[in-house]
Amino acid sequence: MKERRTRIDAVMEAVRTRIAARAYPPGARLPSVRAQAKTLGFSVSTVVEAYERLVAEGVITPRQGSGFYVAGPIAPLALAEIGPRLDRQVDPLWISRQALEAEPDGPKPGCGWLPPSWMYEAGMRRALRAVARADSAMLADYATPRGLPALRQVLARRMAAAKVEATPEQIMLTDSGTQAIDLICRFLLEPGDTVLVDDPCYFNFHALLRAHRVNAVGVPFTPNGPDVAAFAAALRDHSPRLYITNSGIHNPTGATLSPATAHRLLSLADDSDLVIVEDDIFADFETNPAPRLAAFDGLRRVIQVGSFSKTVSAALRCGYIAARADWIDSLIDLKLATGFGGSQLASSVLLAALTDSGYRKHMETVRTRLAGAMLRTVDRLAALGITPWIVPQAGMFLWCRLPAGIDAADLARACLRDGLVLAPGNAFSQSHSAGGFLRFNVAQSEDGRGYDILARALAGCGN
């Protein structure tokens, strides 16, 4: 009996090893019981028993009449499996998926964008009608490699206003701000490289960096930007290749970079040959523009990226990269190889929307509405014992500390049962030190139902 068990274990081990080595890739059919028995030199009954046990373990799955298959979840780049295992419910991707799949009309203070009714709807309708009348090449052709020249000119002028000098040749359009950062990672990183991020930072940076199989190191964030001493120590200890940040309005904290911090970061970057990606997606929400690393540095080692998904429309995928001309040239090759080209349609619609005289007025209205929502949200959360880390000057995010003893992930799970999508702090924190925080989107926090659910869940979690 013991010997038989050893033989079964040997078959199981052989199969597991091959799955781990991808000799049997995810979803692949395993050799038939008969073939496996022959290959490994065991009896058919031994292999049958080994396969059955592997099925019980979930390593393989049987399919009616067609044998056994390697189970799916161990696919090689299943992001949830890479790096330290996370609780799926505070996993960066989980928040994205919950927010993207939530009921359109339900309260979702955890999501990272404005409700549709806050977006530039009238401008989008005008832009679509204008593009419906565009010439046939605009409607039918691929974009040029850099993307629509007129839109790149508009972007260069916007940057100039923010003291970032970039020619239209130094700008490449992308399908989104995220794709912009993804292409830069492809360009500059190799698996195993180290990248600095703010702790906390936009949670999708974690997911993106995991997809590149690089190590993220978090630098504690202060109300003026990253902690400079910790930044210097991280440079010394980890020799990172890249630092990714938002310098305008920081996600999730809403903080803004101070000029002194910007200057010191750039000096440190110069000394360490660090490349910095500055994600400028929240620029149009600012009332008093913060300094831009790209402005101080002159696009030498700073790469600026942005998009209009938060202001014009998230339905319209169009972002950009502004960088050194020679880097843009290599990034174009990567963009063509991996996506063939950008969207002429998206860039035409965006151009029409941005150059529409209503956009400026629209954003003024949004800023005023957000300022009001910010104050109301602070008050309503205070009533629940939830306090902001800082009250941001602008933007949609409020980074809040929960009452002592409440775990944000527990709270998020409890609220999700009632349909309320929250954004628990550790999804934003590389060090997992933000278990007592939540990020609130003030534009998505005006619905009283959300506070009722939150209050009940807090009472439940506090027990």
Next chain:
Amino acid sequence: MKERRTRIDAVMEAVRTRIAARAYPPGARLPSVRAQAKTLGFSVSTVVEAYERLVAEGVITPRQGSGFYVAGPIAPLALAEIGPRLDRQVDPLWISRQALEAEPDGPKPGCGWLPPSWMYEAGMRRALRAVARADSAMLADYATPRGLPALRQVLARRMAAAKVEATPEQIMLTDSGTQAIDLICRFLLEPGDTVLVDDPCYFNFHALLRAHRVNAVGVPFTPNGPDVAAFAAALRDHSPRLYITNSGIHNPTGATLSPATAHRLLSLADDSDLVIVEDDIFADFETNPAPRLAAFDGLRRVIQVGSFSKTVSAALRCGYIAARADWIDSLIDLKLATGFGGSQLASSVLLAALTDSGYRKHMETVRTRLAGAMLRTVDRLAALGITPWIVPQAGMFLWCRLPAGIDAADLARACLRDGLVLAPGNAFSQSHSAGGFLRFNVAQSEDGRGYDILARALAGCGN
């Protein structure tokens, strides 16, 4: 004097080594002359001379008043630098960039798409006007993780008509057919893996695979599909993870897969646990649909991808992946991590265009026009001694053999000087065995000017 030269060489070597090891990354500022002298223990004048020589070599560049910088072109993932060095003018990316940057009205028989006037312009205008009236969430929100449900239903019905069984849940929308393949590569491949491609194949597959740092192995292509014996040998010799192909109308040859070849390929794939990506982008050009690997296999180990860039509009970026449900789940995570989401706008416009009653009629017209253009192009090329490898049943491509002794890359270079963009054979050939071939797009070969330029260049190259 000799000793000084040795010292200068030592400094140059030290700098080169650090650049190669990326201790000094591309674009980084080098240590000052003084600092370098101190670090390396040489005199300032030795370092000055070494830096000047490295400038002369193009390894570093001086910048007025701010020292020396690592030159740009050696950036880590400059695709043109990866793998065997190619002649830039037969480089896959070169053809894309030439074709994308060519004069809109100039003849470009080398490009891979229809002229704008052949595309579904009226349908696009109607679709844009319809979407301009859509509800505000459609105009402003991110798409759901899989993408617009109604479009996925239409795609599932189209696939069912081609005997490919896929539920809408098994379909994920992407920003393009290329992005679809890119995501699959991210999901299934690791650097150093091997991928089979047809030889010749769509040239961008080469660029895409280089971006993933994997090895492409070409399998000779026959008028019925890949050579089955060579395919079996490649499986045995290289243990590839993936095979990427077009089974409908093959790019660049226009050939179609025979049922016998399809069956044998799938049997071999089953035996070797090979995953197959079937790019179905030319489906709507077919008059007599070829067998689909995805139909035979039932989306078990075959993944089907496609887009409508060749038929509806290339300005509209929208593609799809149909695969096993558990693979789709991991692909969604990757899509969110690297691009955040697809375009609600692009998918809405595509849905409106595809479900417009005019699309079917439009494609009938396109197929008829292509059939005429195919015959005319064959005749006009015959007059120049250029002969088709096969005359395809449908589609826009004609894979042609040049007169003996003519090199396609030389010819392409000569024609480009006169503004004519050609697609030389070796850009499509992993083995570089297609130096005597050109791919013609018959829809882009109706302009007499192109033949005049070609005739002159042929005469010149034949000397």
